[in-house]
Amino acid sequence: MIRLAYLCAYALVAALGEALVARPASLWLRSQGLFHPALAWEVPYGSLLAASAAALALFTVWLGSHTAMGRKPVLPLHVAFLLLVGICLALRSASGEPRPPPDPAPALVSALAAAAAELDRSYASLYASDAAQFASSLAQIAAPPFLRLGRRIPLHARILSAAEGAQLEPLPDDQPGTLYIAISRDRQSAWLTALSLNGILELPPGSPAIAEAHAGTHSAPGADPKIPSYTPVRSGK
Known part of the structure; x- marks a missing residue:
């Protein structure tokens, strides 16, 4: 009876500790993109929360196995277990609520605009087809x-x-953050799109964010291609 009460008490304490850190630790782990790209939640002390949750689970199993085999856990094990629960409580209190990932759209739109501007800067009767030229701008x-x-x-x-025309489907093995710069056969036109987490970036009300470039001018991403956002200054004689 005493052993059962002992097990129940420690199980409740362990459950409390795990409940405190399970959600933020899980969000942090999923945000790391271990199996596929992911959006990063803002979880302060995320790695410590995950480590504490894992350590507490292992200690709980260890204590349970000691008790199940009729062996009484020594005092240091009790102290370490309670210390882990205290660490979980302190970390959860210090970390606050996890914050959802920021919207990636503004960064991708800025990248499209920067790439389109770079494309126009390098225009010399033809659009260049060298991806390396965009590295500095991006x-x-x-x-x-x-x-x-x-x-x-x-x-x-x-x-x-x-x-x-514009590339409107992700290509195999490309990761989010890829900018597709589709250049026409005559190299007088180009269409720029960006790959987000779940496909090509779209802007409200659900249309692809396309920046179009023609003969040295380009439209803003998602804007009317007939309205250039940049017109190069041409010197006259």
Whole structure:
């Protein structure tokens, strides 16, 4: 009877500790993109919360196995167990509520605008088809909150040559943050789209965010392609 009461008491304490950290620890783990790209939740002390949850679960199993085999856990095990519960409580109190990931759309729209401007700057009767030329411009844009294996996925450009229009479907193995720069066969036109977490970036009311470039001018992402957002200054004689 005493052993049963002992087990119930420690099970309740363990359940309390796990309940405190389970949700933020789970959100942090899912945000790391361990199996596929993910949007990063803002979870202060996320790694410590996950480690504490795992350690508490292991200690609970260890204590339970000791008791099940008729062995009385020694005092240091009791102290360590209660200390872990206290750590869980302190971390949960300090971390506050997890915050949802920021919307990646503004960063992707900024990246499209920067890439379109770079495309026009390099226009010299033809649009260049070199993805490396966009690296500097995209590096100045804060990367969207996409994570893969715990690391932020950088923005990068992918050139699609001899295109007839914008790329509106993700290509195999491309990760979020990829900018598709589709250049026409005559290299006088280009269409830019961005890959978000669940497909090509769309803007309200659900239309693809396309920036169109023609002969050195481009439209803003999602705007009327007939209204250029930048007109190069041409020097006259």
